[in-house]
Amino acid sequence: MPSAIALRGLTKRIGQKAIVDNLTLDVPSGEVFGLLGPNGAGKTTTIRMMVGLVRMSAGTVEIAGHDIVRDYGQAIRQVGAIVENPEMYKYLSGYQNLQQFARMTPGIETRRIDEVVEFVGLSERIHDKVRQYSLGMRQRLGLAQALLHRPSVLILDEPTNGLDPAGIRELRDHLRRLAREEGVAVVVSSHLLGEMELMCDRVAVIQQGRLVSVERIDKMIAAGTDGLVSVFVETKCQEEAKAALLGRVEGMAEIAIVDGGIEVKLPHEAIPRVHKLLVQSDIPIFEVRVATQTLEDRFLEMTGGAGKA
Amino acid sequence: MMGLLRNEHVKIYRRARTWIFYAAMVAISLLGVALKHHTAVQFHAKETVWMFLDSMSRAVYLVIVFASIVAGDIVGGEFAAGTVKLLLIRPHRRWKILLSKYLSVLSFSFTLLLFTAFMSWLVGGFVFGFSGASAPFSLPHGAHVVSISTWAESVRTYAYLAIPLLLTATLAFMISTLFRSSVVAIALSVFLVLFGPVITEVLRSYAWDKFVLFANWNLAPYFESDVPPLPNMTLSFSIAVLTVYYAVFLAVSWLSFTKRDVSA
Numbered sequence: 106m107p108s109a110i111a112l113r114g115l116t117k118r119i120g121q122k123a124i125v126d127n128l129t130l131d132v133p134s135g136e137v138f139g140l141l142g143p144n145g146a147g148k149t150t151t152i153r154m155m156v157g158l159v160r161m162s163a164g165t166v167e168i169a170g171h172d173i174v175r176d177y178g179q180a181i182r183q184v185g186a187i188v189e190n191p192e193m194y195k196y197l198s199g200y201q202n203l204q205q206f207a208r209m210t211p212g213i214e215t216r217r218i219d220e221v222v223e224f225v226g227l228s229e230r231i232h233d234k235v236r237q238y239s240l241g242m243r244q245r246l247g248l249a250q251a252l253l254h255r256p257s258v259l260i261l262d263e264p265t266n267g268l269d270p271a272g273i274r275e276l277r278d279h280l281r282r283l284a285r286e287e288g289v290a291v292v293v294s295s296h297l298l299g300e301m302e303l304m305c306d307r308v309a310v311i312q313q314g315r316l317v318s319v320e321r322i323d324k325m326i327a328a329g330t331d332g333l334v335s336v337f338v339e340t341k342c343q344e345e346a347k348a349a350l351l352g353r354v355e356g357m358a359e360i361a362i363v364d365g366g367i368e369v370k371l372p373h374e375a376i377p378r379v380h381k382l383l384v385q386s387d388i389p390i391f392e393v394r395v396a397t398q399t400l401e402d403r404f405l406e407m408t409g410g411a412g413k414a
Numbered sequence: 415m416m417g418l419l420r421n422e423h424v425k426i427y428r429r430a431r432t433w434i435f436y437a438a439m440v441a442i443s444l445l446g447v448a449l450k451h452h453t454a455v456q457f458h459a460k461e462t463v464w465m466f467l468d469s470m471s472r473a474v475y476l477v478i479v480f481a482s483i484v485a486g487d488i489v490g491g492e493f494a495a496g497t498v499k500l501l502l503i504r505p506h507r508r509w510k511i512l513l514s515k516y517l518s519v520l521s522f523s524f525t526l527l528l529f530t531a532f533m534s535w536l537v538g539g540f541v542f543g544f545s546g547a548s549a550p551f552s553l554p555h556g557a558h559v560v561s562i563s564t565w566a567e568s569v570r571t572y573a574y575l576a577i578p579l580l581l582t583a584t585l586a587f588m589i590s591t592l593f594r595s596s597v598v599a600i601a602l603s604v605f606l607v608l609f610g611p612v613i614t615e616v617l618r619s620y621a622w623d624k625f626v627l628f629a630n631w632n633l634a635p636y637f638e639s640d641v642p643p644l645p646n647m648t649l650s651f652s653i654a655v656l657t658v659y660y661a662v663f664l665a666v667s668w669l670s671f672t673k674r675d676v677s678a
Binding site: 160188189190196201205208209210250 | 417418420421424425428429430495496497499500501502503504505506507675676677
């Protein structure tokens, strides 16, 4: 069975500059996949190539086994998407907008329109003009439009733009449900790490058009690349604490005096030994705390701190 | 394809703008008939509905302006609003989407033209009576004068105006597709319609003046006099020039819409 989405060596060059550089990715059905990167990293261009709005300089995109260039009709039929902002015809009502999109794909019955309107929770305002919608409502309408033709691949560019925390949570639940229950492959892009953490199963980090890494989000949060954790020990006797630990903890990679205590980098299982040594040396300690590495730290680590998140 | 055409028609006729255009044409017919009635009474002139219809053909220039606005907005507006991205990610080839837009522009333009003529005939008929269709109309033809019926003269006048209408709408459509901006398309095509005759005058001294679009799109002089609009021009020359312009407008729109990346 082919991947729901397969990018192979996807490249976009404008002049000499590679906006997207040799991207290879696979997204299976039922997964929520994140494209993470700072603004200008090439996420939007990648998404535009995936839906045929921008022609690639090299490489291929396959949607459910159909090449997006050679087999456009078959490929795009599988895709529901919002590219950047969900821009709709403002002078039409939400419902009339959906009718527009329904007419462009064969086999969408009126019942289906009502169904997606219900799903995104827009039933009460669907006959209002889009001009009067808030950004959050437009996002909902955008999602409805993307789901009309029961796509097997859903591509959302910055879908959390303009959503309040409740809206983001609701969107996450929608996406998870579509992925789990209907086996939809979902691709979302964002430059906000916190949102990715909430929504995605796996995340591809992109910087300057290049793939930096692809990782499961749970592993990404748990540990750094070297498998070590940072531990902060709060104490006033920093020199003594450092001397007590130096050379006596297996696997300890770093020890440094920091403001208000010391910081050590070591394997997680070596933490009890730190406690023991410090107590044995009679050093007064207030706290020993694992400095949980946030996704943000990981991100900066992976991208060499160059891209501001 | 039917779905696409229907969509484009919905997008044209669901806008308040379109109905303002129609209302303006009604207002102009009423204004025209009031003025004509006033002068007819004052000078004891005999006015018929067909003579009135013929004189109201000037209102077609407004139809051309309105058609340019719709044509200039139909592609550029989608880019400006960003809706083009949602429009193009559907299982239709881009050329089909473009064709449905072009056909909808033509349908709007010629419907408004017919509506305008019909309105003038209707209000004129109520004021001057509906008779007089076959009254003779003296048409200058070179040195001599030919007599044709008034209704034929009216039809002839409107038919000539259909050519600038078609070409201006197509030009606006091309600019709209090329620049992806309705503002540029509307401004440029309305400017060209209004100043076309002036531009022709200004360029008169150049050797290539007879290749200018505006010098060619009024075919009436070929039937009304022996003197061409500019030296060395003939009817078939003008038709050939117009055909080339038309083909270029369509080709540029086509290439621009189907080949270029949508990255705005």
